[in-house]
Amino acid sequence: MKVGVLALQGDFREHIKATEDCGHSATEIRRASELTSIDALILPGGESTTIVQLAQTFNLYMPIKEIIASGLPVYGSCAGMILLADRIIDGIADQKTFGGLDITVRRNAFGRQVDSFESDITFADSPLHAIFIRAPWVEDVGPSVEVLSTAAAHPVAVRQGSLLATSFHPELTHDLVVHRYFFDQMCKDS
Amino acid sequence: MSEATGTARVKRGMAEMLKGGVIMDVVNAEQAKIAEDAGACAVMALERVPADIRAQGGVARMSDPDMIEKIQAAVSIPVMAKVRIGHFVEAQIIESLNVDYIDESEVLTPTDYTNHIDKWNFKIPFVCGATNLGEALRRINEGAAMIRSKGEAGTGDVSNAMTHMRTIGAEIRRLTTLRDDELYVAAKELQAPYALVKEVAETGKLPVVLFTAGGIATPADAALMMQMGADGVFIGSGIFKSGNPAQRAAACVKATTFYQDAKILAEVSRGLGEAMVGINVADIPAPHRLAERGW
Secondary structure: OEEEEEOOOOOHHHHHHHHHHOOOEEEEEOOHHHHOOOOEEEEOOOOHHHHHHHHHHOOOHHHHHHHHHOOOOEEEEOHHHHHHEEEEEOOOOOOOOOOOEEEEEEOOOOOOHHHOEEEEEEEOOEEEEEEEOOOOEEEEEOOOOEEEEEEOOEEEEEEEOOEEEEOOOHHHOOOOHHHHHHHHHHOOOO | OOEEEOOHHHHHHHHHHHOOOEEEEEOOHHHHHHHHHHOOOEEEEOOOOHHHHHHHOOOOOOOOHHHHHHHHHHOOOOEEEEEEOOOHHHHHHHHHOOOOEEEEEOOOOOOOOOOOOOHHHOOOOEEEEEOOHHHHHHHHHOOOOEEEEOOOOOOOOOHHHHHHHHHHHHHHHHHHOOOHHHHHHHHHHHOOOHHHHHHHHHHOOOOOEEEEOOOOOOHHHHHHHHHOOOOOEEEOHHHHOOOOHHHHHHHHHHHHHOOOOHHHHHHHHOOOOOOOOOOOHHHOOHHHOHHHOOO
């Protein structure tokens, strides 16, 4: 399987490493033409405002929206979760997202960097040590959204159809449970 | 659920999220907003950009908390602030404001000519400058969670940043070629802890994110530093001392992402107006060179 990782800004190299550690090939995506030959897409951690602005400037915004609508499996961590959310709170004025996930996400919901934390949580019933960095949380979810993890009484990992989002960063640890879930449970049919 | 804040992993992880981005010096909320709208991944709040510190002289200190808080209120991206080398009380004050990163910076007037701040004592992560690998590893040993190669700040002359990126890169590459039994002497020569030297020799990179700073004034400068192996760039005076800050800021953001694409670099370099006037580093008398501060 060939996995595209959006490489406009953020920790895309860590997602590429996790993808390769799962036995799949990974490719950096910076242009719309690079989206055509991939089987799945990952939106990395980073600054959502920076990433969406670059996506708009370099004509990736609509193609990624279309890829999401087409049912291609997409996973977003942290900034990637914000980019997949249909609705955001505490964004900058007119901050756009690719959307697709029927959730409302609050940016920097856990606070500033001083509040960034690591914690033992569960992800789809598996134990997981999760790293949260200026992390968002999910404020509310639509009826077809499945919650896979919670922290501080808010959803922090959600799935809807072919879309997966986590407000934490599994790519910063060596635990591949989230990436394996994405590849093995969500990508095998496509 | 057991939670831990202020760990090395969340400090270093914060820097991972900034990679591939541009961190811009701003002196007020209006500039911070321009930087955010241009796609900056973070802003550095300070009272005077390095070019003005250089021009006006005197002792340069941490910024007024009022000014930092106004910038925090204006933007949603991370806000960093500078403290003087060794001035741990300035760092305590800045930490209490909940900034996202502290820069223990040679651009401000040093406080302690022997010791840097013990950065393990803080929950907020620190970024520190380095001119070579030994200096970088000493800062990491003191708790720095991110390194930026130093250039000569406030000049618009990227030559020093180039020298330091080449030095750090060459010293890392050399370590990877040494036998295990040669690493002890390498640590002695680098004046750095053996454990960190061994880690760099094994991984071929610093254990933290490496940005570059100092003298970057154009999209081409930013792309040059990325091609030299920087994870991202700081731009200080280069943006708001130029003719068209918003456009230059956006151009530098694009150049940092597409640093290997000369066509895009040419496109974003068009019609940017005046770059900052600049000073040749060679024309600055040695006692006034900021990059040489740090020990």
